[in-house]
Amino acid sequence: MTGVIPNQQIARMVETGQIAATPAVTPAQVQPASLDLRLGHTAYRVRASFLAGHGAKVADRLTEFEMHRVDLSQGAVLEKGCVYVVPLMEHLDLPGDVQAVANAKSSTGRLDLLTRTITDGGTEFDRVAAGYSGPLYAEICPRSFSVLVRPGMRLNQIRFSRGHAVLDDAALTALHAQTPLVDGPAVIDDGLGFSVDLRLPDTTLVGYRAKPHTGVIDLDNLDHYDPAEYWEQVHTRTGQIILDPGAFYILVSREAVTIPPQYAAEMAPYLAMVGEFRVHYAGFFDPGFGHDAAGGAGSRGVLEVRCHEAPFVLEHGQVVGRLVYERMADVPTQLYGAGIASNYQGQGLKLSKHFKVPV
Structure with missing residues (x-):
């Protein structure tokens, strides 16, 4: 199939x-x-x-x-x-x-x-x-x-x-009408667009920037490392930040995304001409991501952003990537977040599981 x-x-x-x-x-x-x-x-x-x-x-x-x-x-x-x-x-x-x-x-x-x-x-x-x-x-x-x-x-x-499993924009629009894929207006253009959130509620903290000179990370150590030893906090009161060339950032999408059980998705670049940065490294979204039995609560997508040759102004709500949805050949018997170790279900702005969660 x-x-x-x-x-x-x-x-x-x-x-x-x-x-x-x-x-x-x-x-x-x-x-x-x-x-x-x-x-x-x-x-x-x-x-x-x-x-x-x-x-x-x-x-x-x-x-x-x-x-x-x-x-x-x-x-x-x-x-x-x-x-x-x-x-x-x-x-x-x-x-x-x-x-x-x-x-x-x-x-x-x-x-x-x-x-x-x-x-x-x-x-x-x-x-x-x-x-x-x-x-x-x-x-x-x-x-x-x-x-x-x-x-x-x-x-x-x-x-x-x-075979070819990717949903075209017409099919994606129909799916969104049946099962909302984001918690707001859907920007559908060669996939489902998503934007960056630089106005998080009750805080000026909007992301993290990797420090240039740090210790080694043992990948077996979970909930272990102090984020302050490896990351600088990124704050803004204006909904705007400037990305530094060569720097790596963890940010979060404005939209809460849902992947229904019959579908999977992959994060893809939006357009090469939108700016001097790359938005994704880990691109798979499993069936069930952001979904629950009540109809889908949605989970934010964490954005892994690397700036290229020139400083670039990133603004709240700017579209930075897209999700390409694909049909499953069959509904999985195992869903993301349902009885398996799913570290990022229901996530917001979150570092990898190797770091302690800030109190």
């Missing part, structure tokens, strides 16, 4: 060997509409980011770009500003009608930890061709913080689909 493959079908793909791993895939890796991918035991420090290209294998390209190898078995630090390639534990043997797309997990994106999936013969990051059979690799570039990683850590995830 056309659409994004849900958790129960992903489990069957594991059973039939279309998804395999050493050690075996665990039930905890299977999410409502995706599979978490695990780091292997070796990281290759490389001179530059690369794609394998048509007919080439990543392993062969590694011999061209490798500088040295890092054994992750006892834990190792991936240093800020460096590029690493890590073979993943999972490998694929997809049917000819199944393709896949990968993305960083939410906590990975909120640490400015650029993580992309590459494949043998691949000509695009995070895209796996229909019928692909072979290994998977993660390219990891810590941008703001050095991180301590170990084998088995899950920094990225992969979503499988058959």
Whole structure:
């Protein structure tokens, strides 16, 4: 059936060997509409980011770009500003009608930890061709913080689909009329637009900016680090902030978003010409995000923003990105926030789960 493959079908793909791993895939890796991918035991420090290209294998390209190898078995630090390639534990043997797309997990994106999936013969990051059979690799570039990683850590995830599942604007408008997707007017133009909130109620705090010189973050440490050691608070009384070139920010969407159980969504850039910044690193929204049995309460989308070459004025209500909705091939038996560890259901402005929640 056309659409994004849900958790129960992903489990069957594991059973039939279309998804395999050493050690075996665990039930905890299977999410409502995706599979978490695990780091292997070796990281290759490389001179530059690369794609394998048509007919080439990543392993062969590694011999061209490798500088040295890092054994992750006892834990190792991936240093800020460096590029690493890590073979993943999972490998694929997809049917000819199944393709896949990968993305960083939410906590990975909120640490400015650029993580992309590459494949043998691949000509695009995070895209796996229909019928692909072979290994998977993660390219990891810590941008703001050095991180301590170990084998088995899950920094990225992969979503499988058959056919063309994206809703066009007419279908998205009809869905919003039936089940409100945002808690206000819907800006629908090649997806559902969302804007930045720089006027949070009862506070001048609107975001966080990564500090340039910090300690290492052990990715196994949850609710552990003092935010003040790693982040500067961003305040405004005017609904306006100026983004600094090269800086990384955590902000929040003005809209509360709902993803009905029959759909999934991916965050995509709005327009290249809206400003000197990039808005997303972790882009998957699972079925059930912001949804409840009463009809959907909505959850804010956290925005991971990096400013590029020039300072840029960002203003309250400015549209900065869009959600592209896709049909599920079947309703998942597991929904985001319903009986599984969903760290960001009902969220507002929130750092990654590694940091203590400010009192």
